[in-house]
Amino acid sequence: MQFRILGPLEVVGSDGPVALGGTKQRATLGFLLLQANRVVATSQLLNALWGVDDAPTTGRKILQNAVYSLRGILAGGRAAGGESATLLTRPPGYMMRVDPEQVDMYLFHKWVRQGREKQAEGAVEQAAALLRDALALWRGPVLADLVEVGIDWPELGALQSLRLDAMEDYFDAELACGRHSTVLAELETISQAEPLRERSCAQLMLALYRCGRQADALNAYSRVRSALVEELGLEPGRELQRFQRAILTQDPALSQTRTGAGDVLREMAGEPAREPELVAASAPGAREQARPRRPAAPAPQAPRVTAPAPGNGRAAAVRQPDVDRRRVSVVAVRTWMAPSLSTGVREDRDDLMDGVTLVVGEQIERFGGTVMASMGSVSLALFGLHEPAEDDARQAVLAGLAIRDALDVCDETGAGHARFSVHVSVSMGQVLLRRRGQTATPTVVGGVLDESQSLLQGVPAGEVRVNDAIRRATENTIVYHQADPPSAGWRAIGAWSETPDGRPGGQDRGYELDVLHGLVKRTRHRSVPHLITVLGGPGTGKSRMLGDFGHLIASQPEPTLFLAGRAPTAPHEDPLLAQAQTLAAYCGVRPADDVVAARAALAAKVRALFADGPAASRHLAGLTPLIETVAGARAGAGAAEDVLDAWCGFFQEAARRVPLVLCVDDLHRADDAVLRAVEELAESARSGSLVVIAAASPDLLLRRPTWAGGKSHATTVTLDPPTRITAEQLVEFLLSAARSERPKSPADTGV
Template identity: 35%
Template sequence: MRFDLLGPLDVVHNGRAVVLRGATQRAVLAYLLLHHNEVVATSSLLSALWPEGIPATARKMVQNAVSGLRTMFATRTGSDGAQPMLLTHAPGYLLRVERDQVDVARFRLLAADGRTACGAGEADRAVTAYREALGLWRGRMLADLAENGVDWPELAALEDERLAVHEDLFALELERGRHHEVLTTLRGLAEAHPHRERLNAQLMTALYRCGRHVDALEVFRATRASLAEGLGLEPGKELRELERAILRHDETVLAHGPAPVHVREPAAPPAPVPASVPVSPPVAARSVVPPLVTTPAGIVPPGIAPAGIVPPGIAPAGPPVIALAGPVEERCETERKPVVAVGIVPAESDFDPEDVAEAHARLRAVAEEEAKAEGAHLPGGPGPVLLAVFGVPATHDDDAVRAVRTALRIRDRLAAVGITTQIGVEAGDVLVEFADAAPVAVSGPALDRCVRSALTAPAGRVRVADAVREASEPAVVYGTADDCAGWWEAGQVRPHPLAEPADPGTFAGRGQDLDLLEQLLEFVERGGRPHRVTVVGEPGIGKTRLLAEFGELLAKRPEVRVLETAGDLAETFAAAPGLLPRTASRLRSGGAGDALRAAAAELTAHGPLVVLADDVHASVAKDALAGLGGSCAGHPVLVVAAARPELLDTTSDWTSARHAGTTLTLAPLADDAVADLLDVLLPDTTRLARGRRELVARIGGNPRFAHAYAAAVRGRTTPFPAPDQAATTPPLVRRTLAALLDSLPRTEKAVLKAATLTAEVFDAAEVAEVCDRTPAEIATALTALTERDVLRRTDDGYAFRRAALREVAYQRIPRAVRTELLRRPTGRPARPA
C-alpha cells in the first residue's frame, strides 16, 4: 500500500486507488501519516481537525474514522506482506508504516541524499536526487483537504522544505552554467515567493548571466520593496552585496559558481555617468503623461521642458551626490520626498480680461501669504494653476493638515472678496533638486494629479485625495465628493482636533519619568525657586501622555496650581482663575516681565505653580517659556515643557546656562512595556499568532506606532503575520519617520542616507566611501545619530534601530544617484561575512 500526500491525498493498493469514506476519515489518515511512526495525542488530533472549536461528538467521529481505517488496512496486504497498523497507544494513536510507503518520507530521504552528495562534491548525483525528490510533488500538498480549510503548520513546513530543495538544485545548476535552462522555473518560484531572499538572489544571478542586467536590478528593487512593505525588513547582506556587484559589473557574477557576496573591487573601472542623464522617479510611480516641472519661472507644461532641465542661474552639475556640510555651492543635491500639493485656480468667468488679471493677482497674493505662513514651498512664476508644496524643503508629520487648512483659508478669504476658486489637494512622491540647501526644482506625477484635480474641481470646493483625507481627518471634517469617486471634499477645520487614542487601562514604561517629575516638584516647593524641565523625545514617544498623567496627579493636590499653555504665555497667566484683575490687565497690555513676576507671586501664594507646555518646538511662545524662570525668580514655579529634539538644536536660549534646567529624554519603551501595551490594545492574542515578537520589533518602543500597528492588525482577516499577506507599515508610521528624518541636522541626515547603501551592519569607513568624506567625519555623525536613538551600536559597528526608517531614508535617494554611488571602486578589502 502506498500513501501520497504531496498533492491530493491518494491511497494506492496493488496499483488501484483505495476509496476513503468521508472527510473526517481522510483528515484523520492524513494527519496520522504526517506523523507516521509517532504517537499522536487524541487532543492534538482533535485540535487539528477542528481548530475553531471541537464539537461534542468529535471523539466519537474520530473513533469511527479509526475503526474504518483499521478495517481497510486489515483487508489489504501488500505483496511483500507489509501491512500498515493503526494502534491505540496512550495518549492517542500510532500509525506504523514502512517509510517507503509514504511519499513525504521518500522526499525527505532523497533530499538528504542530495545534500550528502553535494557535500561530497558529487554534483551530478546531487542534481539527480534533488530532481527525483521534487518529482514526487503533484501540486499543492493535500490539495483536496486544503480546499476544505485544512491549514496545518506541518504543511507550511513541508512547503519550506520543497523550496529549500529547489534552491539547492538551482545553486548546483548555476554553478554548472545552466542559467538559461533554470530561468523560467526560477522566475516563477521567485515571483510566487517574493520574501525568499536566496531564491531572488539566484534569479538575479541567472538574469545577469543571461545578459539581462536591468531585469536583475528590478528583481532586487521589487524584493526590497516587498520586504519593506510586507515585513518592515531590509534585504540581507548577501542580497545587497549582489546588487552592488551587478551595478559594478563584477566579472565574478558571470563566472560559474554561486552569487558573489561582500565584493568590494570591480573587475574594471566603470564608465562615468554623463551629467545629462535625467533623474526619474521609479517606473511604478510615473504618470501616464510626462510630468510637470516647477521652476522659478513657473510650471513648465509637458513636452516643453527638456529632460534634465536646469533652472536659470544654476550651473549644470555632474552626477548628483549625497551632500554633506561643506562647500554646498559646488554641488546640487537631488532627493525624492513625500509631499502634499495644493493646486489653486480661479473658477471660469466671463469678466473683462483686466478684471481677470486683477483676480489672478489677488489670488496669488493671498495664496502666497497663507502658504508661506504654513511653511509651504511655492514654485512661483506665471501659470493657470498656482501650486503650494508642503513637505519641501522639510517634511512634517502634519503636512496633510497644513495643506488642507491652508486650502480652506485661501478659499474663504478669496470668496469674501468675490473670487471663486477651484482647489485640489494631492499627496505623493516628488523629485526635488536643491542648491545650497534651497529647493530650486520640483517634479513628479503627484503635481500632475494635483493640477488636474484643481482644474476639474467644482467651483468653490476643496477636493482632497483619499491619502490626504486619511492623514488629516483628525483635524478636518470631510464629505464625499459626489462628482469624483475616490475623492473627498474638505468641509471645515475642527475647532479641537480629535485626540489620539490614549493607552486604555495602562500607562506603560514611564513610571520612573513620572516619579522624576514629582521629585522635581518637591525640589521646587522646598527651595521656593523656579525650575524648568524639558521633556524631549521623537514624535509619538509619549511626551503628551506623560504631561497628561502628571496633570492627573497634580489634580489630586489642591494646593498646586496648574496652567496649561499652548500659545501666548501672558494670556495663559492672565486667564488663570483667581488672578487679580489689575495683574491680568497688565499682562494683556504687554507688560509681560513685571506682570509675570506679579502673577507668579499671586499664583504661588498658597502653593507651587506648575506650567505644562506641549509641542514647544512649534510654539510661538517658546522664547517666552525659555525666559520664564527669570521672570518667576524667588517663586516655586515648575515649568514642564515637552518638545521634539530639534528644539535643542534651533533655540539657543533654551540651552543657555542662564536658563538651563533639567532635560528629560524619553527613550523608546522596553519590549516588555510594549508587550503590556499590546495586551491592552489587542486583547485577542490569537490574532497575533506567532508574530508577536515581530510586531514588538516593528513598533520600536514608540506608543504611537503601537496604536498604528494594532489598528492594522485589528483590520486583518488572517493571523499576524501570514506568510502570504504580511502587514504593511502603517501610513502614520511612514509619515512620522519621514518627518523625523528631515528634523535631523543636514550632515547627520546625509550620513544616514549614505548608510542605507551599505550592509545591514556598517562602520564609519564604509559610509565614508559613499560620501567621499573621512571616516573621522562620519564617525562623529554616527555617534550623534546613536545618541538620538536613530542608530544602535553593535559588536561590528552600527545598525538602524528601525528597519522602516532605513527604508524611508533609502527611498529618498534617486535611483540614478544610488547607481552612481554603488559603482564607485572602493579599494578596500571585502568585509568578513
C-alpha cells in the first residue's frame, strides 16, 4: 500500500485506490500518518478530530470504531500480498507502524535532504533533480479533502512552510544550473502568493536581471519592501538590500550564470562561491580539482512537523481587513397566526409577535448563532459570523429544529386549517462581511441570503427545509428526506442528541430504544436473525429515532455495523434506493466516488465474503447495478429479483462475519418485490447476528395485512404521536414571555 497525504488523502493498494469511509475515519488515518511510527495519545486524537475539549461524550467510541474499520482496511492490504501498515494499540493511544517509503510525506523529506546534501557538495544538477522529484509528490495542499471540511491542524501549516523552503532550494539549484528563464514563471507566482518571503524575492530579482529585465527586478524589490513596511513595519533584510544595490551598480557577480542567489550573496560578501561539481570526460568518476571545495554541510535530519512560530508570514499582519469573505449558515424563520388567536387588540397581537421573536432569538443564541434581523413575522440569523467552527452547519439545523418544536402547535380544529404555523429554512454559502469598526456589527452581503428567502417561501407549515450544501455538511448527524419536488430542498427530520446520563434525547423514545437495543444484544448472543418492524404515522419521529439508534449502536463497546437506507420518496428515484444505499455504506462507497473505484470496492468485499468462484461471480453480477447507481452511473440492465436475491445473500453472509443491523426507512413506499425481500431477509438467513429493522407508517399493514405474521423471530414496535401544545397554550406562553422581558410601566405597577 502507498499512503498519500501531500494533497487529498489517498491509500492506493494493488487494485487501485482504497475506500476509506467517512470524515472522522479519514481524519484519524491522516493524523496518525502525520505522526507515523510514534505513539499518539487518545486525548490528542480526540482534540484533532473535534477541537480541544470539544469532543462529544461518545467521541472515544467513535474513535474506536474508526480504528476498528481502519484495521480492516490495512488487513485487506496485507491479504492482497502487498506490504501494508499496521495500526497498533500502544498506551496511552495508538501508533501507525509503516515503512516511511510507503508515505509520500517521508519520501518528500528524504529527497529534500538528499538534494540539500548534493547542493552543499556543489552537485547542483543532481540537487535540482532530487528537489524537483520531491516537489512533484505534492498534488495540492496537505490533506486537502480534510481541510475542505474544516480540519485545521498546526501540522498542516508547518508542512506547507517546509514545501516553500524546498521550493526555494530548488530555485537556487536551477539558477546555479543557468536555467533562470525556466523557473522565472514559477518564481513570479510564488512571489505574488508569498510577498513576505525575502529569499524568493532575491531569486526572482536574480532571474529577472539575468533575463535582461533590470527594471522589473527593481520593481520586485519595491513590491516586497512596500509589503513589509505596510504589514509589519519592517525594512527588508540586509541580504535583499544588498541585492538591490548590486542590480543598481550592475555587480559582475550577478552575471555568473553558474551560481545561485546564495552563491551571489556570498561572493558579494567576499566569500568564495561553491564550485559546481564537474566530471572529466576521459575518466568517469574523476572530479575536476580547480580549487579546494568547501566541506559539505552536515546532513539535515528529516524535520518533525511542528506548528509554525506565531508572527511568521501573512498571519502576522498588523492590520485587520475591513472586508472578509467566509462561509456561513443562514437560518430564516417565518411565522403566521390567525387573527382569532389574539383578542383583536393591536397591542396583544404585537406582544404575540414580540414573544415569537424572543423565542426564536433564545434558540438561535442557545446553539451559538447570531440574530441579524427580525422584521414582522420573519427573523434571520447567521452561524459562523464571529468565530467559524466545524459544526456551524449542524448547530444551525439543530436551532431550526428547536424553533420548530417550540412553536409547533396541534390543529385542534381537525379541519386542516392551522391557526398558527412556523416555517424554517437553513442554507449555507459564501457571504461578504464589511466592518466599519472592530466592535460594529458587520454588513452582510451574499447570494445565499436571497437563496434562504427563496427556500423559505416554499417551506410547508411545521417543517425545516435545508439546501443541498447544508445536507452534505450534516448528513452524518441529521436525518433528511428529499422534498418533492427535489428543487424544494431537503426536509430535516431530526438529529442525534445525548443527555448527561448517556441516553439518547429527542422525543422521549428512551423506552423504544431500550427495546431495540435489547433485541440487538439478544441476536448477538444467540446468533439468530431477527426482524423488527417500527410502525408510526407522520410526526411520530420514526426517522429521528432510527438515527438516534444508529448513534447508540456506534457508541457501544461491542463492534456492530449499522447500515441504513430509505425507500424512494419521489417517483424519479430508484426503486432499489435502500438496497443501493446499504450496499454502498458497507463497501465504503460515496456518491462522489467514480464508477471504477465503486466497482473495485464492491469486488473486494465480494471476494472477502465468497471464496467460491461461481458464488462470488453471481453476487458480483447481481450487485454491480446497485453500486453503479450510487456512483452516479446509469445502472446496467438486470432483473430486480436477481438484484434483490444477490443483496439478500450478500448481507446474510456478511452477518456471519460481523454483527449487522440493517435498517430500511419508509418501507411502506417500497414496491412489492422489495417488501418481500426485506421481510424474508432475516427469516431465510441460516445463522448470524443479523437484525433487520423495517420502519414504516401503518399503511404497510394495509398493503400487507400478514406482514411478519407467523415468523418465529419478529417483533413490532409502535410509536404513538408526541404530545403537542394547543394554540391557546402557545398564546399564553408567548404573551407571558414578551411581557416579562418588558420593564413595567407606572400603569402596571399602580403608581
